[in-house]
Amino acid sequence: MAAQYHELTEEQRIFLEMMTDFADKEVAPLVEQAERTGQTPRRLFTRMGEMGFLGPRYPEELGGGGGDKITECIMVEQLGRVCAGMCGAVVAHSGLGTMPIYLHGSEEQKERFLKPAIRGEKIAAFGLTEPNVGSDVASIQTRAVRDGDNYVINGAKMFITNGPICDYVIVAAYTQPEKRGLGINLFIVEKGTPGFTVSKKLEKVGNHAAETGELTFEDCVVPAANLIGGRECGGFQQLEDTLLSGRITYGARCLGTAQASYDLTVAYAKQRVQFGKPIIKFQVNSFRLAEMAMYIDIMRSYLWRVARLYDAGVNVKKESSMVKLFCSEILQKLTGDAMQIHGGYGYMSEYAIQRHWRDGRLFTVTEGTSEVQHMVIARQLGF
Ligand SMILES: Cc1cc2nc3c(=O)[nH]c(=O)nc-3n(C[C@H](O)[C@H](O)[C@H](O)COP(=O)(O)OP(=O)(O)OC[C@H]3O[C@@H](n4cnc5c(N)ncnc54)[C@H](O)[C@@H]3O)c2cc1C
Structure with missing residues (x-):
């Protein structure tokens, strides 16, 4: 066990043991089929909901676990260690797809959408990106026009995790595009609403166990009660709050994949024999593995530190971007090194390391x- 686990409270340690056990016993057996078929098992949500794992940080009165940010990070790391794809599906649901409702939604929205999501009965998605707009969020082209007690939404959303399987999606749309950025709103759009269609399920290089789709909204009529925050033009702040929290959690996704890559590589290097000895005995390989262990330790330390600051109410806008940037970039080195130590076998589909590298x-x-992330950090530093 990593020395860092001794930093955990007793409650966090108990959660870690439960989550590790759940990931190994209940999620790992689902991976092969989910990856092969490109379908996220509904059972993942049902079981995680039953176990109370879908909202580890949401309050108990909403059905959540009442835990802290580290607890949420533990859930994500353990899931990510077993399957990045399924982890992505869960994070899109219990993070981005529900967080705006938790932070800014009405009691009615919490009752109708958040509670069933925490129970695993409804699957959530989050639609911000569009075919022509990714990083430049303020340029989204989706529009919502008020019509009596409703809004009429027109537009398209691209690369939406859980899009093909969601029961509802939170959609970012402008009501007042002239207020660049500040005119954005978040709406909850339910599956089955006329005009809302999954126009395409997308084929990906990795993360096959998560389903990704392109969504279309054509004169899609949504009740005004589905506007998050209850007043127009509140979406920008809602996005900021949601993405900040998500960037911390994202570090845990990277960590899960990093830990899995390290574990697989140590096991492989111990059993692969060349020149008469296990390849882990060659200094270049043991040094690489030592570095991997070091980086994983640093990733987890920094992630947990920022998670603690977040819980303490400190403004971690800069640090949350640093977590995301550091963990995701270091991961590229770690999975690359893991592949190298695996040699030719690493490139073979039957070896799990290639999945972690792709994912x-x-x-x-x-x-x-x-x-x-660089832009956010530089701006926060006043550059
Ligand atoms: C598998 C998958 C799942 C996803 N899930 C979701 C989801 O659930 N919901 C959702 O809303 N979105 C989702 N996305 C979208 C994702 O968040 C975007 O892909 C991402 O924000 C980048 O946008 P883009 O792909 O349009 O790239 P672009 O914004 O077109 O950028 C292309 C390149 O240019 C760079 N670039 C852009 N602007 C600048 C600049 N000003 N300075 C320097 N470099 C710049 C970018 O960093 C990038 O390297 C998903 C994407 C994928 C691939």
């Missing part, structure tokens, strides 16, 4: 690319 490649791109 982890995504992490410098989603929820704000590395370049965007």
Whole structure:
């Protein structure tokens, strides 16, 4: 056990043991089929909901675990260690797809959407990115126009995790595009709403166990009660709050993949014999593994430190971007080294390391690319 686990409170340690056990016994058996078929098992949500793992940080009165940010990070790391794809599906649900409702939603929205999501009965998605707009969020083209007690939404959303399987999606749309950025709103759009369609399920290089889709909204009529925050033009702040929290959690996703890559590589290097000895005995390989262990330790230490500051109410806008940037970029080195130590076998589909390498490649791109994280950090430093 890493020395860092001794920093955990008793409650966090108990949660870690439960989550590790759950990931190994209940999630790991689902991986092969989910990866092969490209389908996220519904059972993942149902079981995690039953176990109370879908909202570890949401208050108990909403059905959540009442835990802290580190507890949420533990859930994400353990899931990510077993399967980055399923971890991505869960994070899109219990993070981005529900956080705006928790932070800014009405009691009715919490009752109708958040509680069933925490129970695993409804699957959530979060739709910000569009076919023509990714990093430049303020340029989104989706529009919502008030019509009596409703809003009529038109637009398209691209690369949406859980899009093909969601029961509802939180959609970012402008009501007042002239107020660049500040005119954005978040709406809850339910599956089955006329005009809302999954126009395409997308084929990806990795993270096959998460389903990704392109969504279309064509004269899609949504009740005004589904506007998060209850007043127009509150979306920008809601996005900021949600993405900040998500960037910390993202470090835990990277950590899960890093830890899995390290564990697999140590095991491989101990049993692979060349020149008459296990390849771990060659200094170059043991040094690489020592470095991997060091970086994983630093990733986890920094992640947990920022998680603690976040819980203490400290403004961690800069640090949350630093977590995301550092963990996702270091991960590229770690999975690359892990592949190298695996030699030719690492490139073979039957060896799990290639999955972690492919899956982890995504992490410098989603929820704000590395370049965007640099911009946030530089701006926070006043540059
Ligand atoms: C598998 C997957 C799942 C996803 N899930 C979701 C989801 O659930 N919900 C959602 O809303 N989105 C989702 N996304 C979208 C993701 O967040 C975007 O891909 C990401 O924000 C980048 O946007 P983009 O792909 O349009 O790249 P672009 O914004 O077009 O950027 C392309 C490149 O240019 C760089 N760049 C852009 N602007 C600048 C600048 N000003 N200075 C320097 N460099 C710049 C970028 O860093 C990047 O390297 C997902 C994407 C993928 C691939």
